[in-house]
Amino acid sequence: MGLLTELRDSITRVTEGLFSASEPKRIGIYGPPNAGKTTLANRIARDWTGDAVGPESHIPHETRRARRKENVTIERNGRSVTIDVVDTPGVTTKVDYNEFLDHDMEKDDAIRRSREATEGVAEAMHWLREDVDGVIYVLDSSTDPFTQVNTMLIGIIESQDLPVLILANKVDLEDSNIQRIANAFPQHETIPLSALEGDNMDEVYDKIAEYFG
Template structure:
């Protein structure tokens, strides 16, 4: 009888673990240098006190997807959502090692960085097609949002019917224009923030509660 009870308990524990829904994986996507890692670090730091990865003015500092699990976001009304944040490499249609040489890298290092960045883009696209449950799409609000990469990525996100929040980053800069991004993607919510300064993060967190909860 004791053996039967122990077996039943083990089976119940196994089934509960098997059928338990995993936390939503929220990917932070966008072109290089849009501020994805800066925002990822801001979110992780605000809610856990940690950080996710280094940032740099050199493109493709993030060359592998990095994930921080179990981030619980809440508001004063008691609403909460627990997610995994996935910081992804910047997606672009072409990566040229000459670009890194312009930042002072030696040729061998530049070639290696370009190869790693290309592999990172492929990995980011795999995550998007297979393992992502929602997207924060990052755009530099000082740049024209009408690019091939942005149109392509937003189209892929829409084809997967994923919830997406578009973030107009770098609003601390004088030439930033969140309105241009709203005109480019009127079908999605656009939240203007400064990931570096922390401006308007409360509005982003409220939208994350609505979209990813």
């Protein structure tokens, strides 16, 4: 009886392993507000499924809830990886409603948006600590990457031993500085791209297959 039980348990473990290996990995797209996370998420989703993840905007904190595009299969150089793309709200230490007033919003709407954005930051942190299998970290290459938020998030990602791909976005901008991002996080490879223009997406997809496959 004991032998049969052990055999049954062994078969169960193998079966569970097979099924779990086939499940899509949840890859969170993280970074500060306006780094181009949704633009990247939409670029990936459209290239491989034909659908978008969510609306893009120049207004900060447009993404105030995590949005998920499931079963995105990326095929590169004979390697195939299926992921769920999770577009998360931009993480910041403080959301000021005055940011929204600068975009001609009424005060009540600005306060509501700032409250929703603050809740979105908390949701993004929950996903990072509990629900993602890997991270694509997007930074605006025209801005200074040496911030408290970036250092904190990269530290959390590393402490959880999550695979992370750092992308230096917006290389189409004149003041883009890829090396500055590479210098900020030398322990990780930095991949340049323009999610808006689609520049260097082939290398991005190669690295997604390599890191998360």
